[in-house]
Structures are given as C-alpha cells and as structure tokens.
Amino acid sequence: MTAALLSVEGVSKRFGGLLAVNDVSFSVAPGELVSIIGPNGAGKTTLFNLLTGQLLPSAGRVRFDGHDITRLSPNRRARLGLGRTFQISQTLTSLTVLENAMVGAFLHHRGLKDAARKAEGALALVGLEHRAGIRAGILTLSERRRLEVARALALEPRIVLLDEVMAGLNPTEVEEIVALVERLNAEGHTFLVIEHNLKVVRRFSRRVIVIERGARLADGTAAEVLDDPRVVEAYIGRQRAA
CATH class of the missing domain: 1.10.8 (Helicase, Ruva Protein; domain 3)
Structure with a gap:
C-alpha cells in the first residue's frame, strides 16, 4: 500500500461554542484526486485552512509525508509542498x-x-x-x-488544495478547468478539491469525502458516496423540510 502523503488525524476546530470541524480523519496518497463536498457551512474551507496553516486546530494532528506539521506556519508548510488556491480570488x-x-x-x-x-x-x-x-x-x-x-x-x-476553483464559471469554462485538473493529475500532480458541482465531482473524482456539520459523513468512490442516502439527505433533505 502506498504511504499517505497527507494525513489528517482527528482534527477539530472550535470557535467559542461553535464546533466548525469535528474529529475529521482521512489521508491522501501521492497521485490521488480527492474531492471534498458538503452543504454550505459544513466546514470545508475551515478544514482547508487547518491543513495549510491559516488556522491551528483545537485538537488532532496533521501530518505531511510522515512529519507532524500541525503547528507549522503556512510558509513552512508551503516549503514542504502544500500549495493551494482560495475560494475568493x-x-x-x-x-x-x-x-x-x-x-x-x-x-x-x-x-x-x-x-x-x-x-x-x-x-x-x-x-x-x-x-x-x-x-x-x-x-x-x-x-x-x-x-x-x-x-x-x-x-x-507535492499536493495542491483547490478551494472551489470552478465557482462562478459557465459550463464551457467548467469543462476547461475539469480538463486541466484531470490532465495535471494524469501527469502526476496530487489534488484535494473542494467542489459544489456534484455532476463535476461524479465525473472526475475517483474518491469523495463528505463533510456535514463539521464531521466526516462518508468517504469512498464517487458512485458510492453520491448515491449514499445519508449524503442525499445532507444536500436535499433539509431543503425539503424547510
């Protein structure tokens, strides 16, 4: 089995009484293209900020290539090989x-x-x-x-974190970005991607992690996860109940 490049171990982040990220664990291997999805406000960008050092966790650890980087600055994490884009340009x-x-x-x-x-x-x-x-x-x-x-x-x-890189784009532009990410991944680049467009996620992600109310709800192939009744409920159920 390939050793993990990025490992997230029981990471939580609390802002006063709000538990924005709740005991999240997962790993990403070299060469993977992994999508993180979840409803608005689920904690996805907060999780990215914990991985890249803009925020420090209240609990848990982040490891990169086997080294504990939980308390390292964003600059030092970038030097080790964590690149990212931001939700706002x-x-x-x-x-x-x-x-x-x-x-x-x-x-x-x-x-x-x-x-x-x-x-x-x-x-x-x-x-x-x-x-x-x-x-x-x-x-x-x-x-x-x-x-x-x-x-x-x-x-x-060594890994690129893309935070809603396709937000605001028209369908043609989305296709161009999808093709770009797929090509870069095929060339060996590792990606962890926050994305809201589930059609896009189903198409290009071999693996999908679902975050709901700060916690990991599901982790598996795109087909497994997107057809999971719990995931459907997270996206649609509350809207129907409103």
Whole structure:
C-alpha cells in the first residue's frame, strides 16, 4: 500500500461554542484526486485552512509525508509542498500575469530570472503563457482561476488544495478547468478539491469525502458516496423540510 502523503488525524476546530470541524480523519496518497463536498457551512474551507496553516486546530494532528506539521506556519508548510488556491480570488490585479505566477516561484527561486522561468513553465501548464505580459486585472474570471492554479504550481507543490476553483464559471469554462485538473493529475500532480458541482465531482473524482456539520459523513468512490442516502439527505433533505 502506498504511504499517505497527507494525513489528517482527528482534527477539530472550535470557535467559542461553535464546533466548525469535528474529529475529521482521512489521508491522501501521492497521485490521488480527492474531492471534498458538503452543504454550505459544513466546514470545508475551515478544514482547508487547518491543513495549510491559516488556522491551528483545537485538537488532532496533521501530518505531511510522515512529519507532524500541525503547528507549522503556512510558509513552512508551503516549503514542504502544500500549495493551494482560495475560494475568493487572490489575484494581484495591478501586476502582470507572469508577476502573479512569480509570487509562487519566489518560494524556492530567489533570483528574478530563475523565478520567471519557473513561473513561465507554470503558466504553460495552465494555458496562460500567451497572456504572461498583460495586467492580471483584465483577465476573465476563468483565466484568473487558472492563474491561481499556476501560482500554486509555481510553488513546486507535492499536493495542491483547490478551494472551489470552478465557482462562478459557465459550463464551457467548467469543462476547461475539469480538463486541466484531470490532465495535471494524469501527469502526476496530487489534488484535494473542494467542489459544489456534484455532476463535476461524479465525473472526475475517483474518491469523495463528505463533510456535514463539521464531521466526516462518508468517504469512498464517487458512485458510492453520491448515491449514499445519508449524503442525499445532507444536500436535499433539509431543503425539503424547510
């Protein structure tokens, strides 16, 4: 069995009286593409913030490649190989597309030429090399999403956490991002993805984890999980009851 790259062990996060993440455990192996789904407010982004160091857990541990990283800063976790995008666009609109990607490359490449070369390679991976010299503020939303993926790839990550990278996109743009993630995964990149579009999840995820009210509700193949009556209830049942 392949050793886990990322291991989450009984992680919880409490904000006063609110238990936002409740004793969540799972692992991700190298080369996997795993989706995390759940209703709005289920705790998915809070969980991502615990994995990447924006928040520290109230209980539990996070391990990366066998090392305990629970108390490490986001910068140190990035150096180890955790890259991510954010639910709200973090594009630096006054900089060029290349300069945005270089922000990620500077983590391992201090020289301008080396960082630019790495950033150019990351832009090529997401199909934005022809937009390198333009100001990022004029990009479409779809292009901004791809730029954020490029910036994460420029970090030279061993796993990339994508937080609703397809949010707000039209069906054609969603297809383009799905194809991009599938291609990068086939090339060996490991992904942990928060996604709301269940049709997309069913199509491209070999494995799906469901978070409901901060706790792990299910973990299995897309077919197993999305047809689980508990998952259907989590998404639909409360709406019907309202």
